[in-house]
Amino acid sequence: MKQNRLLGAFLCAAMTSAILIGCSGETKAPASTEAPAPKEEASKTESPKAAEGGTIDYSSISVEIVAKGFQHDFWKAVKMGSEQAAKDLGLKSTNFVGPANESAVAEQIEQLNNAVNKQPSAICLAALDTQSSLDAISNAQAAGIPIVGFDSGVPDAPKSAIVANAATDNYVAGGLAAEKMYDIIKEKVTDPAQVVRIGVVSQDATSQSIGERTGGFIDKMRTLIGESNCAVEGHDKYNVKADGAKVIIDVGIPATVDDAACVIVASTLLNKNDLIAIYASNEFTAKNLVTANESLQKLGPDKVIGVGFDSGSIQLDAVKNGILAGSITQNPVQIGYQAVMLAAKAATGQSVNDIDTGCLWYNASNMDSAEVAPCLYK
Structure with a gap:
């Protein structure tokens, strides 16, 4: 995996609107779920530092990131994006963890509890099982730690428990x-x-x-x-x-x-x-x-x-x-990047909204193009 190729993927959502056209337009929501609230497109968001004209100091901000696993290269790409966001903002630290596989709910809960106990500025969470995570989420809320969902987020979480999500529709x-x-x-x-x-x-x-x-x-x-x-x-x-x-x-x-x-x-x-x-x-x-x-x-x-x-x-x-x-x-690096951006904003009292990190179709004809290649990982 080439690191510069992965890091470049966070730019993918900032390309022309044609790149994300496959994820735009009206689509029927699944019958079993409520239609999601409108999300900002990643291409329309600015980094907190840029939005505030460089007036906010993020050097004391620490973010704990709890993913669903590490068995897929997808999560390694998400981690890459989170590290790039931390670098861009000058955060004090980020710590990216995940269980051995996406069936290891107990292991993830332990990691989430550890994250809360560290009293970070914010937590990013892609929950394997929301019900099993409720105690840790409640503890984070009681401690005033904002939680940002990413990837599939934290479905059916208590109201106001998740301040925003960075995810693909x-x-x-x-x-x-x-x-x-x-x-x-x-x-x-x-x-x-x-x-x-x-x-x-x-x-x-x-x-x-x-x-x-x-x-x-x-x-x-x-x-x-x-x-x-x-x-x-x-x-x-x-x-x-x-x-x-x-x-x-x-x-x-x-x-x-x-x-x-x-x-x-x-x-x-x-x-x-x-x-x-x-x-x-x-x-x-x-x-x-x-x-x-x-x-x-x-x-x-x-x-x-x-x-x-x-x-x-x-x-x-x-x-x-x-x-x-x-x-x-998807744009896995953009998911990690925007999750940390949202966490940093929430930790410093700024307003945050869900961000749709986009998707696109690739085939043998376009996979090496400047628009698509940065969004792919090996």
Whole structure:
């Protein structure tokens, strides 16, 4: 991973509005959640120092950052962004921690408690389980420590517990993945003679961010195809009946968040004879979809159309070589950067608002462009 490439990613959201066009416009909110409040775009925000004309001294500000994990390169890129923000503002310190994996709730709670006990100026939190975090959140509130959510934030947190969030609109991002896939498979799903299948591989059924990417994809694809002609099966959370439907969206979720379990799920979908396309909703699932394909050789331009999410070296190579048609990228460095910026502002009594850190589509044609390349990580 080249550090200058990662650090450059925080500039990605400051490019032209065309870069983020895939995440703009009107989109139906998922039926199971309230529509989120409007967010500022990262491209429209200034650093606290710039906004105040350099009059605020941040040299005494310390920020504790508790992420969901370190098993994906995504979190390393988020960490890079947080460090860049700390450098730009001249913060006293930042400390970035995360559990071994995104199932280790108890480990993250211990890290969050440790963060609160350090009495920092602010905390940035991407919670694995909000309910398990409530005691630590209450302790932070009692101590007057502002908490900023990042990535999937802290869903269903008590009112006023989270002062702002720096995150991708994952529901919209999932919808963008569906739109790009639909552009490629449109002829195959328009009144097909026989039933055809679109696979979805998701890491789990509990994470808000993964759920929104999955739900956003399913909802948009059903809208594009026609809801009466598109059924959803494979998992109770997403199942939708549609009598006589000619298109089936088949959702596969591994029993555990490990590579072997995910490869089995991806392989099962790839082996279905009526499969025409498949979507993997994060780096973990995209990587294992590519791994499953190594022995099956089902993915490709004239085969099953694959669409991923995030990046990482395996996924980037698959897109570059045409194994995957393309993927959706967040701006992980921007997420870390803006989270610390919000934390610094909140710690110094400034007003803060949620920031949408953006997303965009990349494929073999544009992944090395000046606009897209800084947003990708290996």
